[in-house]
Amino acid sequence: MQSNATLEYDYSLAKKFTYLTILFGVLGMLIGTLIAAQLAFPELNYLLGEYGTFSRLRPIHTNTVIFGFTVSGVFATWFYVGQRVLKVSMAESKFLMFIGNLQFWIYFVGALLATVSLFFGFSTAKEYAEYEWPFDVVIVLVWVLWGISIMGLIGIRREKALYISVWYYLACFLGVAMLYLFNNMAIPTYFATEGLGNVLHSVSMYSGTNDALVQWWYGHNAVAFAFTVPIIAMSYYFLPKESGQAIYSYKLSLLSFWGLMFVYLWAGSHHLLWSTVPDWMQTMGSAFSIVLILPSWGSAINMLLTMKGEWNQLTDNPLIKFMVLASTFYMLSTIEGPIQAIKSVNAIAHFTDWIPGHVHDGVLGWVAFMIMASIFHMAPRMFKRELYSKKLMEQQFWIQTTAVVLYFTSMWIAGITQGMMWRAVDEYGNLMYSFIDTVTVLHPYYTIRAVAGVLYVTGFIMFAYNIFKTMTAGKVLTQEPQFRTPMA
């Protein structure tokens, strides 16, 4: 095919998925901000008739940020990192290029249609698994194509050893495949009843407590295999590469990997504490959640120690700032989660705003920061241009950091207040507050969260603008930078 003299990495797929990451990021976060504002100002529910209500928009927010934004980011970085650590170019295989492009187009069109279907109210009503069965089929297809890409690239690699990031991408692939298939098992009612009801409608194969268990085994491990594992893969590549420092301890990275794989799968029942699932299972969920601190902090500390002796980079390279903050937020949310999984704490925390507070210090501080940092690192290599503006990056960093802090602190206060008020009783054992009392008290915190949303989206749009200007107006680079990303 090509001679080695002119062989270069092919970034066309990484670029395409980068565009989608930005597109779905803007869309998902705008909707997130809208629903945050709706919780503070209910009149905003009536902007678009049935299409603009909180209940319609919430699943669009969660699915767009998970399956649109995050998963595109995972694909974009895989098609970049995969080639580099395996030392083989996509351009060396026409077949893999074809599969990759097929994956891109099916994914793009499928994701758009799936989003539209949620707008129209087609939903299985299972959290993060709301897409109806035809979209599940498309998702499975996309996933299989991605699997072929991964295995294919590994098959033609030059570097025999699989770098730790590849292990994590593989875990993401296998984990999500298994979880998604099991949880989304459903019977399309139209075909089962010979033509009754809507073609898109389906009924889950599980019911009652079993349904809840499978759902939260899935739900929690979606956090593990979509929000954690591939993001660690990114950190283990981009942080060493950007800083020019090898991972602090490769052995620790291997150990944390197996620890994470082993422990995560058992922790899901912490979503069902005090419910009808067997007691031992609840206790197991709590216990494993606490043990989960170890592999999580193992990875996070490894990332921070990678900067050992090079902390000066934190002050003069905003990209390092993004990544170090991401690792720090990873530590925060992986200590917070286990605390919430303690049964007595969960009795207060469950069903309150502390839970979305916890979710978002993880996803805004860790997941989205790491994805944006990865794109900042890849952009000059993909477009052969310097990053457009360092100043804009710095501003974005501070705006978004402020946003994350406002989001989770307001939700901590709101959640704990809510939990305490719900359970407060007077001297005769009567409940002291009615539901509306809590709503009134929480109003200011909901407003703060909406402001946090506006700030975070503003930062994200600054990011999108910076990347757009990098592509179109950044100073042209004659040589690919080795470590530190050049920026104007």
Place this chain on the structure above:
Amino acid sequence: MDIRELQGYASFFMTIFLVIMLYGYIIHLYRSEKKGERDYEKYGKIALDDEVTSTPVEDKPASQRDYKEENK
């Protein structure tokens, strides 16, 4: 003993088993480095020296390389 109790015990013993495996893995990692059989830390370089023309940290065995030569 009903099925739920059985599941409980199965989960407990599996946990013990996997804990032993995991600790065994740590010992394995450190021991094989001490004996000089492997050097795990060198793999960290894969991320730093990752040009398509860079020398692999661990080369593929010749039998597997044939495929690529044919495709040139």
